[in-house]
Amino acid sequence: MELSYRVATHKDIKVIREIANKTWFVTYEPILGKEQPKFMFDEIYSEDALANQMDEGQTFILQFLGDDVLAFASFSVKTDTVNTFKLNKLYLNPDFQGGGYGRKLINEVEQTVKNLGAENLDLNVNRYNKARFFYEKVGFEIIKEEDIPIGTYWMNDFVMRKVLC
Template identity: 45%
Template sequence: MIIRQATDSDIQAINELAEKIWWPSYRNIISDEQISFMLNDMYSSESLREQMNSGIEFLLVERDKLPLAFAGFSETDTKNQVFKLHKLYVLPTEQGQGTGRKLIEQVSSLAKAKGGKILELNVNRGNPAHHFYSRIGFDIYQTLDINYHHFVLNDYVMRKKL
């Protein structure tokens, strides 16, 4: 397994991973309408290219050149040296294999090398992944309801010291 920085040439792979991961991961948490909307809004080729150009760094996990997972992160608060993990998605077949943990360790290491003191993420309160984040050192920092177009995101903001 390798973790490497994603480039423009990986946008299609990230888009395909998002499609394969979001449906089984979110189907029992949010509506199909919201899944479709968010996939189109955040994972279209144009949107991913925009995110990369705006400073979100993407990492891609591969085994035998097959994409398994990805993450996206950036610094969001320079004063307090906070980096945000915007995205962390692992194929269902890879969940529980240590892939997500290794990816977070890589993001943490890169953020720390850039002067980061805190790694922050949002996770839907109904998503069992928040238990995974707790086990690897994240604590609930805030509980938020965020208006997102015509939807409401019911999130925990979780933080971990780097």
């Protein structure tokens, strides 16, 4: 079967939530405990929150293997930097991790944003998330640390960048 990609719409919010739910808690509970990941998931991945993100300029891309959705990513223009886009999300169903699908999805995002004029692609990753090593393998470098308040919690992130030109 061949991989394919398409831009998600509001009709795809349910499948985005399903993939996020499969990946979110197994990723973040070991790092942050139980309460903070639940709070953040409810804030970021409610149906209304996802619809608002789409309406406010995040583009979501779905990755398919045949008819099955394996993963999604979202990106947007980063307003504080010229020719820089931000990879806001990249989540792959854990059943398919390690098969090269994440790398192919990031390549799809990179090509898409390059076609839109991007010279850089930035992302935030929790400082203790092992996904950081995946991002380093595909060419991202840490450019700074950032602490972001979310409710009564803090996201303690690395900001990473990949130069696309």
